[in-house]
């Protein structure tokens with residue numbers, strides 16, 4: 001049952017970055033989710049990408065399967081129910097009622113890969129021959145997302161009392177990923193325990209999600225009241241949350257909040273198809289993630305062992321695909 005106890009704020013980020021950083025710090029200590037407006041993303045680039053993505057999901061399955069995820073890979077087209085996000089938290093669950101398209105960031109500035117896992121996180125994208133405009137539209141949108149993510153990281157740094165450029169050299173070769181999800185109409189009832197997206201936390205530093213106006217379903221978990229709370233779509237806004245790596249980096253000052261996407265009411269007379277586009281931003285593959293200097297505990301230490309960002313991410317991603325019960 002959704003509850004009104006937890007407020008998911010809408011934050012105008014086109015103000016003094018230090019003030020915005022402090023508001024975000026407050027939010028990430030409690031809710032873990034917020035929405036942003038005045039974010040500067042070019043609306044034409046965003047809209048073109050959104051519409052072409054809808055056209056991709058409308059293609060015949062055979063055209064989409066042309067770029068199906070390769071065994072062992074984490075990019076490309078995932079047909080309905082081939083991934084279970086709850087499995088990333090070791091919960092056995094049926095596959096999520098969604099299909100998705102997943103594209104890796106292009107490598108930045110020709111840096112050598114540390115190993116094959118890093119190479120895999122930057123796997124070259126494949127595009128459907130039936131929709132030639134899709135590649136250009138996605139590349140433009142991913143540039144917008146990367147620049148917004150970098151700006152947000154600098155606001156987050158200020159919120160943590162760190163210099164504005166603190167994260168710059170720690171995320172400039174980030175193996176980020178753009179994903180688009182289509183949650184189709186549900187003509188048959190879901191299986192027991194089957195959701196549009198099972199309860200999970202995100203894995204990396206930051207997620208920037210565009211969702212569809214008037215088609216809800218995303219819910220965040222409020223640990224205090226033990227209720228799921230709707231993240232209602234707001235016109236022109238992006239939903240922002242942090243992932244596990246960022247929570248670890250901040251020594252749990254900030255929360256990587258559990259979230260899920262619930263099924264629409266059965267027998268709805270209006271369309272319940274829903275599209276979203278989350279952009280997952282990460283830290284550089286070889287970045288050592290150890291407690292930030294402003295987040296140390298009272299005894300001057302952090303509670304977690306340092307980890308390398310890349311292998312931490314790769315381990316989580318594969319779990320959600322390999323442990324899906326179909």
Ligand SMILES: O=C(O)CCC(=O)C(=O)O
Nearest residue numbers: 181197211218261276278
């Ligand atoms: O589609 C949504 O609203 C959320 C999707 C999500 O949480 C994810 O893909 O990690």
Ligand SMILES: [Fe+2]
Nearest residue numbers: 200201202259
């Ligand atoms: Fe998520």
